[in-house]
Amino acid sequence: MRTLILKTASDYLLPILLLFSIFILLRGHYLPGGGFVGGLMASIAFVLHAFANGLKDTKKLLKFHPGFLMPAGLLLSFLSGLLPVILQDAAFMTGLWLENPIPVIGSIGTALFFDVGVYIVVLGVTLTIIFTISESA
Amino acid sequence: MTQQFLLYPLLWQLFLSIVLMFAWRHIQIQKIISIVGSAIGVGLSVALFYEVWQNGTLVVQAASWKAPFGISFVGDMLAATLVLLTSIAGLAVSSYSAASLIPARLRFGYFSIFHFLILGLTGAFLTGDIFNLYVWFEIIIISSFVLITLGGEKAQIEGAVKYFTLNFLASIIFLTAIAVLYGLAGSLNMADLAILIPQIENRGLVEVAAILFLVAFGIKSAVFPLYFWLPASYHTPPSAIAAIFGGLLTKVGVYALIRFFSLMFVEDVLLDQILMVIAILTLISGGLGAMVQTNVRKVFSYLIICHIGFMIAGLAMFTELAIAGAVFYLIHDIVVKTNLFMISGLIYRIKGSNRFKELGGIYKEYPKLSLMMIIPMFSLIGVPPLSGFWPKISLIIASFDTQSYFILAAVIFASFITLVVVAKLWAEVFWKDPDKFPKKNHFLYFKKMTLARKLQMILPILMLTGVSLYLGFGAENIQQLSIRITSELMNTDFYINAVLPNN
Numbered sequence: 001m002r003t004l005i006l007k008t009a010s011d012y013l014l015p016i017l018l019l020f021s022i023f024i025l026l027r028g029h030y031l032p033g034g035g036f037v038g039g040l041m042a043s044i045a046f047v048l049h050a051f052a053n054g055l056k057d058t059k060k061l062l063k064f065h066p067g068f069l070m071p072a073g074l075l076l077s078f079l080s081g082l083l084p085v086i087l088q089d090a091a092f093m094t095g096l097w098l099e100n101p102i103p104v105i106g107s108i109g110t111a112l113f114f115d116v117g118v119y120i121v122v123l124g125v126t127l128t129i130i131f132t133i134s135e136s137a
Numbered sequence: 138m139t140q141q142f143l144l145y146p147l148l149w150q151l152f153l154s155i156v157l158m159f160a161w162r163h164i165q166i167q168k169i170i171s172i173v174g175s176a177i178g179v180g181l182s183v184a185l186f187y188e189v190w191q192n193g194t195l196v197v198q199a200a201s202w203k204a205p206f207g208i209s210f211v212g213d214m215l216a217a218t219l220v221l222l223t224s225i226a227g228l229a230v231s232s233y234s235a236a237s238l239i240p241a242r243l244r245f246g247y248f249s250i251f252h253f254l255i256l257g258l259t260g261a262f263l264t265g266d267i268f269n270l271y272v273w274f275e276i277i278i279i280s281s282f283v284l285i286t287l288g289g290e291k292a293q294i295e296g297a298v299k300y301f302t303l304n305f306l307a308s309i310i311f312l313t314a315i316a317v318l319y320g321l322a323g324s325l326n327m328a329d330l331a332i333l334i335p336q337i338e339n340r341g342l343v344e345v346a347a348i349l350f351l352v353a354f355g356i357k358s359a360v361f362p363l364y365f366w367l368p369a370s371y372h373t374p375p376s377a378i379a380a381i382f383g384g385l386l387t388k389v390g391v392y393a394l395i396r397f398f399s400l401m402f403v404e405d406v407l408l409d410q411i412l413m414v415i416a417i418l419t420l421i422s423g424g425l426g427a428m429v430q431t432n433v434r435k436v437f438s439y440l441i442i443c444h445i446g447f448m449i450a451g452l453a454m455f456t457e458l459a460i461a462g463a464v465f466y467l468i469h470d471i472v473v474k475t476n477l478f479m480i481s482g483l484i485y486r487i488k489g490s491n492r493f494k495e496l497g498g499i500y501k502e503y504p505k506l507s508l509m510m511i512i513p514m515f516s517l518i519g520v521p522p523l524s525g526f527w528p529k530i531s532l533i534i535a536s537f538d539t540q541s542y543f544i545l546a547a548v549i550f551a552s553f554i555t556l557v558v559v560a561k562l563w564a565e566v567f568w569k570d571p572d573k574f575p576k577k578n579h580f581l582y583f584k585k586m587t588l589a590r591k592l593q594m595i596l597p598i599l600m601l602t603g604v605s606l607y608l609g610f611g612a613e614n615i616q617q618l619s620i621r622i623t624s625e626l627m628n629t630d631f632y633i634n635a636v637l638p639n640n
Contacts, residue, residue, distance in 0.1 A: 071158035078151060085141050092144050093200040 003052075010052035017045035025119050026105060026112075035115035039122025046123075047130055055134055066131060069124025077117030080110040142188055143195040143212040146181045146220055147263060150256040153178070157249040164243045168235040171248040175228040178255075182217075182224040189217040194625075194635040196265070204265075204636050205326035211265035211636055214622045215464065219262040219392060222468060225604060226384045226475045227255045229597035233479050234377035236586075236593030237486065242288045242375065250287075254280040254381065261389050265636055267315055267325045270393065274311065274357070278304050281386060285374045296373030303366035307356035314349035317342065328636035330401050331629050347402040351411070354397070358390025360449055361418040364442045368426065371441075372434040372491070376482025379434065383441050384475030391448050391467060398452060399460070399626040412453035417547040420446030424554035428561075433481045433491040436562060437474070440517065443551050444470055450548060451532055454539045457627060461619040462531030464626075468615060469516070469524040469608055476513040476601040483510070483594060484566060486583040489576070493562075497571030506595070507567050509602060514563070516605045518556045524608035527616060 021041035028034025050058040084094035097109035105112075153174040160166045189195060195212040198204055212220075231251065238247065257276035264270050278301075285297045319325055321342055322333040337343050352363070359367040367387070371379050402408060423443025430436045448470070451463025483506070485491050487499060500507045512523070519525030529552060536545040576582075583591065608615055625631050 067161065068159075071155050074155045074158070078148075078155060082148065085144075089141060091141070091197050091199055091201045092148065095200065 006052045010049050014045050014049050017048070018042055021045065021119075025115060028115060029106075029111065035118030036122055038115075039119040040126060042119070042123050043126035043130070046127055050130075050134070055131065059131075062127075066124050066127035069120050070128070073117045073120030073122075073124060075117075076120065077114045080113035080117060083110050140195055140197055142185060143197045143210055143263065146178060146185055146224060147210075147256065147259045149174070149178050149181055150252050150259060154249045154252040154256065157252060158246065161246060161249075162244075164240055167243070167248045171231045171252070172228070172235060174252070175224070175231040175255075178224045179221075179228050182221040185212060186217045186221045189214055194632070196635050205324050205329035208269045209265035209326060209328070209636050210263045211328075211632070212263055213625050213632060213635070214618070215392075215395070215626065216262045218468065218618065218622065219388075219471075220259050222471045223255060223258045223262065223385060226381065226471060226601070227252075229475060229479070229601050230377055230381045230384075232593050233380065233482070233597040234375075236590045237377050237482055238375055239581075245287060247284070247287060250280045250283045251381070254284065258385055258389060262392060265327050267318070267327060267330070271308070271311055271315060274308060274389070277386065277389065278308065281382060284378045285370065285382075287378075288375070290373075293373045296370035299366050300370035303356055303363075307353045310349055310356070311353035314346050314353060317346045317349065321346065326636070327396070327400055328633045331633050332637075334401050335403075343402070344405065344407065347398075347405060347408055348411075350397055350402070351394070351408070354390045354393045355415070356390075358387045358394060358445055358449075359442050360415050360445055361422050361442075364419070364423070367442060368430075368435055368438040371438040372432060376434065376478050376485060380475045380478035380482070383437065383478045384471050387441060387445060388467060388471055391445060394449070395452055395460075395463065395467075395626070399455075400629055400632060403629070409453055409455060412449055413541065413544060416446050416450035416453050417543055418446075419443070419449060420547040420551040424551045424558070427558045428554060431493040433484055433493070433496070433562065433566065434478070436558060437477050437481060440477075440555065440558065441474055443555065444474075444517075446551060447528070447532060447548065450544050451528075451535070454532075454535050454541055454544065456535050456539055457620070457623050458531050458538065459535035460626060461616070461623040462528045462535060464622050465528035465531065465615055465619040466525075468619070469528060469605070472601050472604050472608065473513050473517050473524070476598060476605065477517065479594075479598050479601070480510050480513065483583070483598065486581070486586075486594070488571075489580050489582065493565040494572070496566045497569035498567075500567040509595075509599065510567075511563070512602050513598075513605055514559045516609060518559055519552055522609050522612070524605050524612070524615075526609070527612040528619075531616075531619075 021038045024033040024041060025035055025038030028038065046058055046062070049061065081093040084090040084096050085092055087096065088094070095109050095111050097107055101107040153170070157167050157170055160170065189212050197210045199208045199210060231248070234247070234251070254277060257273050257280060261270055261273035261277065264273060282297060282301050285300055286293055315325065318330070321337050321339065322330055324330055324333055334343060356363045371382060398408065420443055423439050423446060427436050427439035427443060430439060447466045448463045451459045451466065481491060484496065484499065487503065488496050490496060516523035516525045519529050529548060532548055533545060536542070536548065
């Protein structure tokens with residue numbers, strides 16, 4: 001089912017949803033949100049694009065197989081946990097923070113990179129599952 | 138630096154699985170990474186073991202949140218020993234699966250999931266927090282569920298459904314028990330609980346929590362009457378997978394039982410009696426089950442159940458010697474059971490079947506291999522001076538000391554029945570003249586394998602046999618180790634002070 005309205009709307013919705021997912025990701029340290037929800041939203045953006053334009057177009061847009069995102073995100077989270085062990089000989093997953101907060105994003109620490117890793121993993125897993133199902137359907 | 142060392146074996150396995158996921162489509166590269174990585178993992182675990190042996194318990198508070206608020210990882214002697222054994226079994230099975238599994242099964246991330254399983258096991262042994270233990274159990278279940286269904290044969294799916302349903306039920310009961318305990322004590326840190334539980338006034342509810350934990354871990358460790366999932370599922374996946382399952386999965390349950398009932402729910406007469414009855418019935422029913430089976434792997438599955446009884450018996454008697462026997466048996470059992478399932482896979486490769494009536498004459502064809510295979514079976518029975526013999530001595534002496542003659546009888550009965558089962562197996566599989574059966578087409582028989590592949594299958598068996606022999610002939614060292622573990626377990630202040638130094 002391809003309608004012109006959905007197709008046109010999805011072109012605008014994709015960047016807006018992706019931006020919103022990043023907003024939710026950054027918001028997650030103290031407020032509801034975070035990597036998991038953000039990742040789900042980002043994958044919804046791509047799924048909507050796939051509904052409107054077909055799977056092929058979305059795959060072309062992504063340029064690589066979403067399955068690749070799983071180990072990449074895991075590696076990022078893993079390294080963010082490992083960083084304090086290497087730098088300060090502190091326990092695994094100890095939070096390291098930059099002293100001065102950066103405008104817009106706020107204070108940056110290893111927890112942010114951990115959450116970004118979760119975001120990427122969730123995006124990869126959801127897209128892999130949905131693409132596999134819609135390919136075989 | 139030394140404190141952080143505790144988590145290295147754990148983090149290394151996680152790192153390995155991530156790297157293996159990057160190499161998703163390249164099976165050959167995955168095989169090399171997995172085998173080399175597992176060997177490095179053994180190195181790390183040996184270093185951890187040495188560190189703990191020399192300098193005592195290591196504790197890491199994850200993310201530097203102080204106990205009891207954060208998650209503690211505790212490497213005492215028991216945990217370090219089990220991590221070491223896990224990594225040794227992991228190395229053996231990694232090499233063995235590289236040789237024995239067909240590419241169709243390896244294609245869907247087998248090695249990556251395999252290392253996640255080892256990660257879950259290592260984490261379960263190291264954690265000092267009950268909820269974290271639950272999470273590691275989930276990692277173990279999920280990855281083992283993937284491993285047991287990889288390949289998607291009908292029998293596999295059937296076995297997997299039984300396996301998953303009952304283990305899932307165990308998880309739910311485990312979670313319920315955690316909820317009850319948290320409502321009572323307000324903490325889930327094991328060391329903290331060891332202090333809090335004796336102070337709780339509502340003893341009835343404490344007992345309920347204890348029983349719920351007992352049922353949950355009872356299902357996991359396959360004790361009577363909760364073992365039915367095990368013989369229904371362990372013979373369905375390829376033997377490499379069954380080897381890691383048989384060697385380690387049930388033992389995590391036993392480990393959890395030992396930890397919980399020696400640290401937190403200590404003085405409870407009712408529980409001791411329940412454990413004693415369970416131990417006796419497990420020993421008898423597992424042994425009898427093994428007697429009537431006519432499939433090599435089903436026999437081994439029932440023997441797993443039977444021998445879990447020895448460890449539960451040691452825990453039930455709860456004297457220093459009995460626990461030492463249980464711990465020694467745990468060490469011996471991990472090595473031997475992993476090895477036995479790999480042997481069943483080797484038999485399958487040689488003859489193309491695991492059913493008694495299609496087997497026979499292996500001794501005539503491969504006398505040296507047969508002799509190699511008999512050593513783990515003899516240590517399983519406990520023929521002196523092999524490894525199964527020594528812990529049984531401790532258990533028997535302990536049962537005299539505590540005058541629990543039913544346990545004494547059950548231990549002797551189970552040892553005897555193991556002897557009968559192994560003798561029957563030896564006669565049917567190795568000595569009997571085989572009937573003529575048509576050769577399977579499209580089946581890679583052991584004879585047709587390349588030498589490198591044969592070695593990849595035989596070397597892990599040889600390695601574990603070597604470990605078994607060491608456990609038998611170096612029994613003095615292992616006994617010393619078990620006694621040290623026991624003294625750490627019996628003296629709970631030791632564990633508590635390590636985790637909560639300012640208490």
